[in-house]
Amino acid sequence: MLSALYFSAIAGGLLHADDPAAKSQRAKELMASGRFDQAIPIYKELIAAMPGNPGLLLNLGLAEHMAGHEKESVPLFEAVLKTQPKLLPALMSLGAARLALKQPELAVGPLQKAVAAEPANPDARGMLADALNGAARFDQAAEQYRKLTELVGNDPRAWYGLGMTYQAMAANAFDRLQKRDPQSPYVAALIADTRVQRHQYKSAFFFYNQALKDLPGIHGVHAALAEVYRKTGHPEWATAEAAKEQSLPPADCAAHAAECQFVAGHDLQAVTLPRTGPATPEALYWRAKAANELSLQSLVRLGQLPPSMELHEVRAEIARDQNQHLEAAKEWRAALELAPGNPRLQHELAVSYFLAADYRAALAEAEKALHRDPRSPEMNFTAGDSWLRLEEPEKAVPFLRAALAADSGMRAADASLGLSLSRLGKFAEAAPHLEKALELDDDGSLHYQLARAYQASGNQAKAQTAMTRYQELQKKVADQKEEAAREAQILPPQ
Amino acid sequence: MRVSSGILLIAALVAIAATMPTPPIRFREVATQVGISFVLENNPTDRKHMIETMPGGIAVFDFDGDGRPDIYFTNGAEIPSLEKSAPKFHNRLYRNQGNMTFRDVTDEAGVAGAGYSMGAAAADYDNDGHSDLFVAGVNRNTLYRNPGNGRFEDVTTRAGIKSGDWAVAAGWFDYDRDGKLDLWVVHYAKWSPAYDRFCGDQARGIRIYCHPKYFEGLASTLYRNRGDGTFEDVSARAGIAQTAGRGMSLAFADYDNDGFPDVFVTNDNMPNFLFHNKGNGTFEEVGLLAGTALRDHGKAVASMGVEFRDYDNDGLPDAFVTALAGETYPLFRNAGKGVFFDGTYQSKLGSLSVKHSGWGLGVFDFNNDGWKDIFTANAHVNDRVELFEPAIYREKNSVFVNENGVFRDVSDQAGMTLAAAHRGAAFGDFNGDGKLDAVISSLGEKAELWENISPEPQHWLILRLRGTKSNREGIGAKIRIGKQYNEMTTATGYASSSDWGVHFGVGSTTLVKTVEIQWPGGAKQVLTDVRTDQVLQVTEP
Secondary structure (H helix, E strand, O other): OHHHHHHHHHHOOOOOOOOOHHHHHHHHHHHHOOOHHHHHHHHHHHHHHOOOOHHHHHHHHHHHHHOOOHHHHHHHHHHHHHHOOOOHHHHHHHHHHHHHOOOHHHHHHHHHHHHHHOOOOHHHHHHHHHHHHHOOOHHHHHHHHHHHHHHOOOOHHHHHHHHHHHHHHHHHHHHHHHHHOOOOHHHHHHHHHHHHHOOOHHHHHHHHHHHHHHOOOOOOHHHHHHHHHHHOOOHHHHHHHHHHHHHOOOOOOOOOHHHHHHHOOOHHHHOOOOOOOOOOHHHHHHHHHHHHHHHHHHHHHHHHOOOOHHHHHHHHHHHHHOOOHHHHHHHHHHHHHHOOOOHHHHHHHHHHHHHOOOHHHHHHHHHHHHHHOOOOHHHHHHHHHHHHHOOOHHHHHHHHHHHHHHOOOOHHHHHHHHHHHHHOOOHHHHHHHHHHHHHHOOOOHHHHHHHHHHHHOOOHHHHHHHHHHHHHHHHHHHHHHHHHHHHOOOOOOO | OHHHHHHHHHHHHHHHHHHOOOOOOOEEEOHHHHOOOOEEOOOOOOOOOHHHHOOOOEEEEOOOOOOOOEEEEOOOOOOOOOOOOOHHHOOEEEEEEEOOEEEEOHHHHOOOOOOOEEEEEEEOOOOOOOOEEEEEEEOOOEEEEOOOOOOOEEOHHHHOOOOOOEEEEEEEEOOOOOOOOEEEEEEOEOOOOOOOOOOEEOOOOEEOOOOHHHOOEEOOEEEEEOOOOOEEEOHHHHOOOOOOEOEEEEEEEOOOOOOOOEEEEEEEOOOOEEEEEOOOOOEEEOHHHHOOOOOOOOOOOEOOOEEEEOOOOOOOOEEEEOOOOOOOOOEEEEEEOOEEEEOOOOOOHHHHHOOOOEEEEEEEOOOOOOOOEEEEEEOOOOOOHHHOOOOOOOEOOEEEEEEOOEEEEOHHHHOOOOOEOEEEEEEEOOOOOOOOEEEEEEEOEEEEEEEEOOOOOOEEEEEEEEOOOOOOOOOOOEEEEOOEEEEOOOEEOOOEEEEOOEEEEEEOOOEEEEEEEEOOOOOEEEEEEEEOOEEEEEEOO
16 A cells, blocks of 8 residues: 555656656665665765755655655654645555654544545545554544445455444443453453353353342343353253343333443443443443344454455454464454465464464464564464473574563463473573572462472472472472362253 | 503493493384274363362273283263263273284173272272272262272272272282281372362453462372271371372382381472471471472472382382472482482483473383382373463473483384373383383373383393282382392372383393392391393292
């Protein structure tokens, strides 16, 4: 799209005739052949000769932007917009640069102007929707995506964006709800919904029942519970539970407007929060439910289009959510076939391979990603930890050190490096890394590793303390499992 | 000048030793041609009962005293009755007739068994010169006494052996050194055919064997041999009755060299147990402190089979464990003073085994070069694992050759070509050529007999011990030849048993200068100038 912007800038006659023709022509050729870095000094020379020329400033800005120098491009676009505030290529390029710099809030302004200047431009609207979504302005983002689906109904990116925005809206509503009242029965009901999505029916059963203790008249939960019974092979119990749903009186729409809207299938209304006063847990609950429903509808539309990168992404994310990491990897691979070399997809593929415990494949993908971005802490960690799990700690160490050099707070890399160094017999060097990683220790294993490192380096007192802590954490985990097992019983309807 | 020559000569010898190629290991599969047609009928059902994936113990022992090791296979049963309702479920005894031929003598020996059998342990518990047999099973154990006339007697009840729990494996040892073999029985977990938890992906309708965490583990049982044909359950008195695990197998060795045999019990997805024999009739579980409970990462693995043998020729028994893909086959290296370190990485066993899942194993010197190698019976526990993980269900077996304490995977060169759901493994020299052969069971498939046809003419020595004060087979005796160290034990790998003596490979040596034997009864015996390439009967002085 940015190439198109460049050529439209040229076509718009923004290059001045008094530029030295040869230089201008050369810069143009370099841009056309993708050698943006080489075009930059030529444009700088031309600007030095003709300071303030907006066409040249725009071209230099585009060259910087397309060469990946986002910070350098921003002041150039801003300079152009001072003299030509409605120039579409400058507005869109500034928006794109701000998005690339992960400054979506700052991208919104220029992109809104671009959309105002050309309402039927799908690129401008798509970028605006992305920016609004990135800035967590979900209602506005959804509105822009909806308009985009009207403009380009066959473009999978529009439906994907809409679906993801509603998903983000639902997650945001859940977070707000949880912060406001973590013990709320509405929280329990939403947790149960996510457990159903992950096929964790026993856990879903527990949380639905928790919700029903305080909200016996809420609509939808008995029906969801009936579905849990069906999925777990209890059709008679499912029928009884479904009957309870049927026997619920209609909600009082004056007191529970969102519930009424949702039950009536008016999701766009249910998703809207009251304009005045703080959102109640109940309003946030129905917003989350409605947003999920709207997300699902968008993604169903996406599924009706021919296979696309976006469709495979959605499938991959669903599979990942359900802990089906091999399936997720298959979808990321399919997405990559439609968008070869896409760095984000490669990253996700590496992560899915890693989560699927296919460390050889994870390593291969991480190394590809590192070729492009050698400092990526996540990919260095993925590569390093994969080598460790393949029992080659000597190969893990350089990657893990690189991960920590890029992100010194990456405790998982500390843990992995600590174990790698222990395996290499460097116990004294391992201990500080394991100490740093202890905050991650939810099962005692890091304390165990630390105890062995202390023991091997002759520090028996510290070894004893760490081993005691290991045993305490193990006991805690065992107690939690026992409690979870008690919770996990699926019982007949009361 | 002479000194310099000597140094040069030593240097040259060292260089030669360092560069000498490891003698190759070769096997060929001969089960059908030698007359073995056993199929392990695990009776898989749609309900995915956990027991279905776990049988397969084998005993190799010389039941008829003709000097040739015979083979006993345990077998499954009908579910839910847990009865051997048809001959296909019978346990099978194959008599080694010589010339590498076997004959099924199950019926005449009276050892078809009962119930869903899992493990086997052979040894001469009554010191009458005939190897007896214990069969561990699901809620049903059997003790067969061998009177030496070719037909075994079921003495379970008379001997005081109990049933009722799911026993996987068992082993014979003399924990109190009174000269009478005692029996340690390893239990897995509480289970009955009524157990019907659905595990897997209900939405996709994929049912799999449940994770071990859903089963409540059980403690082992220790039976003390009274010497009158009966046994006494001394589990509580010995201090092991409260230590519940999900036991899979066991191995014996005196790891701290205090004169009393200790017990390593593998646990499925729980820390392994190392029961230190305190020498006063009681045991203390010390796995965590000793460093054998867990690998160095501090997480429990699905420990399956175990061998407790010295692989690095430092005179200390080390522990080898098989586990599932991604977990490696952990090696706990005995550093002395009761402490073990995780040697999985340093021995290279980690990177060699990380993609494999293993059950039975044997740590023996298959190429007779003086270093113990490893044979593992491979397969995953979950027959649908390929739907969920980058692991393989039916695998080929592995052979890892030991090169001065570091292992190398030679499975392909060794001829490991058959992929199957391998389970038990036992070992013996079936054709008397001094090279150890392997017998392997596989769920739903024919057993495999891997004849060792390693080509290099290396030398060997097998010692058959005859205790007088000690137990008749000298189980627990410690034997040293040069730097090599072995203890006499019949417990092998996963739920299996190998009872035919103690094997040493000695490379190019034709005359062993000294063989030192420390008998469990206390006597020390030194044999000098022992000719190799023989099965040597040694009687306790």
